[in-house]
Amino acid sequence: MKYFLLFALLLVSSPIFCQDLGVGQHIPAFTISNDQETIKSLDLKGKVVLINFFATWCGPCMQELPLVQQFWATHKSNKKLVIIVIGREHSQSEITAFKAKKGFDLPMYPDEKRQVYSLFATQYIPRNYLIDAKGNVVFTSVGFVQTEFDQMVKKIDELIK
Template identity: 80%
Template sequence: MKHFLLVLLLLVSSPAFSQDLAVGQPMPAFTVSNEQETIKSLNLKGKVVLINFFATWCGPCMQELPQMQQFWTAHKSNKNLVVLVIGREHSQSEITAFKAKKGFDLPMYPDEKRTVYSLFATQYIPRNYLVDAQGNIAYTSVGFEQQEFNRMTSKVEELLKRAQR
């Protein structure tokens, strides 16, 4: 019995059984909506997509979001890039108030019941997923470190150059 439980524990904790999406996997199908628009992931093929999951109470998220805002400001005119900043367990009214308080114009979407988040991961924020123009996960990160954020934005630039060819 002990042996069976040990094998079961190893299987369940194995990365193969993890629900967190990894590089190379396809982006799952989902829909996000805010006051201005509804985005369906199935309509994003051919674009580079940066998905950020955050919460307003999350310290590392509060470090990362101003960086994300700067990135968005520099790239929002690029039609080959879609940025989705998704508030895990936040309502539209919370997102609207947060954006106003922080002065952000990032495209933010509520995910009050973790409907979208649960397709990508089981825990931890901030969390980023970068999707290539073919619809596959090209980069992932958890937490916030400036160096890691810089690596991610460099990868975005690389994917955008490929998408424009």
Template identity: 45%
Template sequence: MKFYSYVLFLTLLSFHAYGQESYDVVTKGDEAPGFTVKTINDKTICLDDLEGKYVLVNFFATWCKPCMEEMPLMEKYIQQHLAGDDLVVIAIGREHNINELELFNEQKKFSFHIAADPKRSIYSLYAEKYIPRNYLIGPTGKLIYTHIGFNKEEFKRLVKLIETEIDK
């Protein structure tokens, strides 16, 4: 019986250690998958047109508590202080439609781009599961940062990375 318990423990440990990575479609160093979105402000954004800029792509949902903790910080520390000619911020609402996101942003008043992905067509190019997710795309179109979930220390690392990259 001890042997079977040990085997079960090792199996579960391996799922825990490697399972999350199996939900990534792309990782740091990969070419960012191209997409075109329409924002809640009726602007069409094509990732290919942003070549030469840094692009922060955030996948979120309005019902996701960690997403709602992260987004105000994105507004304050990234959009308000770092976004501009060199950096574009796009938050993509996974499984949301434009109308839902318009109502959401009427309350939140975020100034970064917000777009809908009702069928996960863009999200599925990047991942299979879990939000929030952040992808920082460099000027050459390669992913230079990826992260799943939200915590303040990791968010600070993202801000520092963006500051460092933009100052190059």
């Protein structure tokens, strides 16, 4: 019985069952495109990367995205930082319309079939993943909490110094 419980615990804690990417893990290989560019995760090495997953219908996402936009506006010229905002289950036309409606100019990418999202998580948005220059996750968040967002910004500022 003791060995069965140990086996069951190991099985449940296995990466197969825990699909959400966590702090200390390496960024998965992915490629994502919008109507202007294609980004490959392999090309991000040496950069600090913020990946934000959102949806246009998500209330907490709508609280967080203006802050991401504001952060982007003040940091977009920093060559050490890449910000990738991904619309989970959105098409390019939906992303384009949403950006125009909100007046956003930050880089947004459609992930209509959750192909990239599924490499990072199984559910819940907004989600943020902060990746260091070595390609390791150093911060994650689920949902929107102002203090947590502020912690993430502080961590980004530390990494890009």
